[in-house]
Amino acid sequence: MDYTVIIGLEVHVQLQTRTKLFCGCSTKFNPDHPNTQTCPVCLGLPGALPVLNREAFHLGMKTGLAINCEIPAFTKWDRKQYYYPDLPKAYQISQYDLPMSQNGWLEIELDPETREKKKIGIIRAHLEEDAGKNSHDESGRGQDSKVDLNRCGTPLIEIVSEPDLRSAQEARTYLEELKLLLTYIDVSDCNMQEGSLRCDANVNLHVHQANGETVPTPIVEIKNLNSFRGVEQAIEYEVQRQWKHWQETGLSLKDVPKETRGWDADRGVTLEQRGKEDAADYRYFPDPDLAPVTVTDAERERVSQELCERPADRRARFEESYQLSVYDAAVIIDQGLAVADYFETVAESCGNGKQAANWVTQDVLRELNERGLDISKFPIQPDVLAALLQKVNAEEITIKSGRTVFQELLNYPEGVPGIEQIQNIIEDKGLALVSDTGELDSIVQAVVDKNEKAVADFQSGKQAALGALIGQVMREIKGADPKAVRELFIAKMS
Amino acid sequence: MSITSATASELLAKMNSGEISSEEITSACLDEISRRDGSINAFLSVQQEAALEKAREVDRKRKAGKPLGKLAGLPVALKDNICSEGVTTTCASKMLEHFVPPYDAHIVEQLKAADAVLIGKTNLDEFAMGSSTENSAFKTTTNPWNTAYAAGGSSGGSAAAVSAGFAPLALGSDTGGSIRQPASFCGVVGLKPTYGRVSRYGLVAFASSLDQIGPFARDVTDAALILGTIAGKDRRDTTSLDAAVPEYTSTLEQPLKNLKVGYIELLHEEGLHAEVKEATLRALDVYKSLGAEMVPITLPHAKYCVATYYIIAPSEASSNLARYDGVHYGYRAPHFENMIDMYAASRGEAFGDEVKRRIMLGTYALSSGYYDAYYLKALKVRRLIRNDFEQAFQSVDIIATPVTPTPAFTIGELVDDPLAMYLADIFTTSANLSGIPGISIPAGMSKNNLPIGLQLLAPPLEEERLLRAARMFERETDWHLKRPV
Numbered sequence A: 001m002d003y004t005v006i007i008g009l010e011v012h013v014q015l016q017t018r019t020k021l022f023c024g025c026s027t028k029f030n031p032d033h034p035n036t037q038t039c040p041v042c043l044g045l046p047g048a049l050p051v052l053n054r055e056a057f058h059l060g061m062k063t064g065l066a067i068n069c070e071i072p073a074f075t076k077w078d079r080k081q082y083y084y085p086d087l088p089k090a091y092q093i094s095q096y097d098l099p100m101s102q103n104g105w106l107e108i109e110l111d112p113e114t115r116e117k118k119k120i121g122i123i124r125a126h127l128e129e130d131a132g133k134n135s136h137d138e139s140g141r142g143q144d145s146k147v148d149l150n151r152c153g154t155p156l157i158e159i160v161s162e163p164d165l166r167s168a169q170e171a172r173t174y175l176e177e178l179k180l181l182l183t184y185i186d187v188s189d190c191n192m193q194e195g196s197l198r199c200d201a202n203v204n205l206h207v208h209q210a211n212g213e214t215v216p217t218p219i220v221e222i223k224n225l226n227s228f229r230g231v232e233q234a235i236e237y238e239v240q241r242q243w244k245h246w247q248e249t250g251l252s253l254k255d256v257p258k259e260t261r262g263w264d265a266d267r268g269v270t271l272e273q274r275g276k277e278d279a280a281d282y283r284y285f286p287d288p289d290l291a292p293v294t295v296t297d298a299e300r301e302r303v304s305q306e307l308c309e310r311p312a313d314r315r316a317r318f319e320e321s322y323q324l325s326v327y328d329a330a331v332i333i334d335q336g337l338a339v340a341d342y343f344e345t346v347a348e349s350c351g352n353g354k355q356a357a358n359w360v361t362q363d364v365l366r367e368l369n370e371r372g373l374d375i376s377k378f379p380i381q382p383d384v385l386a387a388l389l390q391k392v393n394a395e396e397i398t399i400k401s402g403r404t405v406f407q408e409l410l411n412y413p414e415g416v417p418g419i420e421q422i423q424n425i426i427e428d429k430g431l432a433l434v435s436d437t438g439e440l441d442s443i444v445q446a447v448v449d450k451n452e453k454a455v456a457d458f459q460s461g462k463q464a465a466l467g468a469l470i471g472q473v474m475r476e477i478k479g480a481d482p483k484a485v486r487e488l489f490i491a492k493m494s
Numbered sequence B: 001m002s003i004t005s006a007t008a009s010e011l012l013a014k015m016n017s018g019e020i021s022s023e024e025i026t027s028a029c030l031d032e033i034s035r036r037d038g039s040i041n042a043f044l045s046v047q048q049e050a051a052l053e054k055a056r057e058v059d060r061k062r063k064a065g066k067p068l069g070k071l072a073g074l075p076v077a078l079k080d081n082i083c084s085e086g087v088t089t090t091c092a093s094k095m096l097e098h099f100v101p102p103y104d105a106h107i108v109e110q111l112k113a114a115d116a117v118l119i120g121k122t123n124l125d126e127f128a129m130g131s132s133t134e135n136s137a138f139k140t141t142t143n144p145w146n147t148a149y150a151a152g153g154s155s156g157g158s159a160a161a162v163s164a165g166f167a168p169l170a171l172g173s174d175t176g177g178s179i180r181q182p183a184s185f186c187g188v189v190g191l192k193p194t195y196g197r198v199s200r201y202g203l204v205a206f207a208s209s210l211d212q213i214g215p216f217a218r219d220v221t222d223a224a225l226i227l228g229t230i231a232g233k234d235r236r237d238t239t240s241l242d243a244a245v246p247e248y249t250s251t252l253e254q255p256l257k258n259l260k261v262g263y264i265e266l267l268h269e270e271g272l273h274a275e276v277k278e279a280t281l282r283a284l285d286v287y288k289s290l291g292a293e294m295v296p297i298t299l300p301h302a303k304y305c306v307a308t309y310y311i312i313a314p315s316e317a318s319s320n321l322a323r324y325d326g327v328h329y330g331y332r333a334p335h336f337e338n339m340i341d342m343y344a345a346s347r348g349e350a351f352g353d354e355v356k357r358r359i360m361l362g363t364y365a366l367s368s369g370y371y372d373a374y375y376l377k378a379l380k381v382r383r384l385i386r387n388d389f390e391q392a393f394q395s396v397d398i399i400a401t402p403v404t405p406t407p408a409f410t411i412g413e414l415v416d417d418p419l420a421m422y423l424a425d426i427f428t429t430s431a432n433l434s435g436i437p438g439i440s441i442p443a444g445m446s447k448n449n450l451p452i453g454l455q456l457l458a459p460p461l462e463e464e465r466l467l468r469a470a471r472m473f474e475r476e477t478d479w480h481l482k483r484p485v
Ligand SMILES: [Zn+2]
Pocket: A020, A023, A024, A025, A037, A038, A039, A040, A041, A042, A043, A153
């Protein structure tokens, strides 16, 4: 007997609007000043009414289109009703039977070696408002619980996948690709620590029996997955637990209702959760305070025009157009839109994609890491780096000198260095490549004259001696073209 | 006429001519309240100091020749489910007994901008659920014509305040007749505008798709005056309509030519009180005498109005009132075991029976497995009722009906018979379900010396037509001039 793992993910993503979904309050992450970003609307005060934030709807459409969803012409708002202290109206404005986008897919790469790809179906993506945050006294002294409503009313898009994922690894890959996509199209920062991206996983097994039948085990929804590692580990744990449970009890989907379990990252286990989810009747009904939203073909078209190239497409194009390795293309794309744009500007204007990729993936990323910088704050503009690489390409300076110039540009004391600084640094430091044999000749001759032993060693076949001789010339003339120097030595000593 | 029985327009004219000041008017109203509200119980709170202060400010502005708002110096009473910043807004519920909103409703802003003098907050059935104000957690408003009788509801306090001489103008809310029915009982003009004509922002929601704010006044002209100041698009209420607000008062005196008045033959003959029927027929004769054509109409789905209403309104109410859970504001039970218990105890202790009854009705109607049979079906019937009116207005300009099947009932008469109370909404709920405007105007007196109203209905956003038609009737009759003694 064996089994197939069946996984579907429900991902909640905070859309990066300036203000909340139905009021003008700020959406800033601000846990240190609770209940300061609130108003009568998001506090659910009597008489207050919601007003749709069109920007949130716009970002929702962008998201829906990016994951290849249909955007129906008509969508409406529904109240999902339940009691919880972080939900001051006792209902969440969400979308029930007519979501604003549906029937999409996201392609993931299963294996970078084989390049095998798989389309993961997306059932729907709908908009809803976030709840506030409860905090409970964990000291055991029975202090009051507290409620912070700063987050209450923040726009979320909930993306529900088909149960198309077949392993914890696939689930993680899907989530990573989704995050990358949403940050690329600039709808969310997907910051998992701050809760801008949260994930629940529905997991069960299809057990294949000897008689050829397949029996599904009970579906478990794992909540509280707030890291990629957590998603992977929780699913792995849950698969093992369900397999064991199946072997012990033989209970199948139809014997047991859907169960909710929480992921305890510290203990590495999922635990049964009791709470508002159990057998809840949310009594959904259309929110009479909000008019339905209609979307025209023109609007749909306009928003899809705004979409940039999806990361998967760009990855493929980088490999193709710039002859990048799978690895380099992935590294650049995974750094996000800004780094990819940076790379592309450099590659375009220096005319050598591979060289650009080397410099971006090694020198630039290293500096960003070391300095804890975002690419937008990186002192060397892409056109400057491109100009520098061009000089290396044109053999006006050596690669080594190029790295020196790079460091100098990084440490440029007066703001952002312009292209002209490259030349200034080359001149200041005497880095210009000297391949003029006339100028080099006298120095090479002097070194030959001073180093009788080394010359003799070379002549007796010790190639290593040549390196030391060249080094002496290079110390003398920083920009000396090592190739030219080498040839001069060989000519003089042979 | 005395200050407290004059109309708003008369008082404005006197203030403009310098004959009287706003302070004098406001003081006269406040005196009348302190003299007689002990037996009428129209007010839940009176903002005496703030009112006098505003009155004096308006007087100073008027004296200095500064620009003044349209209601400058006129006392206005507000139903206590309309939020006013810094003033308790109780909804006549123990739940919100001490609730002080941090903001003004849209119409309160409009009234303040119009230099009205906000004099006090009036009694209502708890959360506007009821037809008699007997469901108020605090007091029962009596009918100024005879205090043994109900003032009607749910805006009974506002109707009684205008009728009793406490304020020339008042605001109420109408979800299934809550303005028109008490206006009819108390012998004043009550107008429910088109759904969306007036912003609901700051009106504590009962049934969001039916609620509409509207005025009480002593005649049609005053109703037109105040409607003009509160109507219009408000971006904070996305259901408010983006349509120009006509100068209702400027066309009011122009009679409608070739007016076609629709009336319903044999409408619920059985339950209709003889005196109400007589008053309605008499009113039709008045229009006939003015050259209007009487056109019998049918509203085939009218018989489902009450049933439809009592599915939709409680469903929305069950959701709208879920927020009163003792967590964030409002009443919290002093003793409870845990969170669920706190919710149950707070709501159990602070809501009255009628509110609980409707929450249970609505919760049931929205429950999984019942939604399609109740709520969804009610929405479909609502559509049919709306179609009936659209159809009818193809052939008539306005529709004339009774407001209620009977004149005011006595206090306590229907308290133990909620169904009879619900059925009395038969003529009023259709306007809310179909979103059209309706007005109740004084059109007769019963043998018991209680007012009888006439309801006129018009197509959506045709308040101007409605007011002009009402004014045509008013000019020919003197029911609106009668005052309780
Ligand atoms: Zn807010």
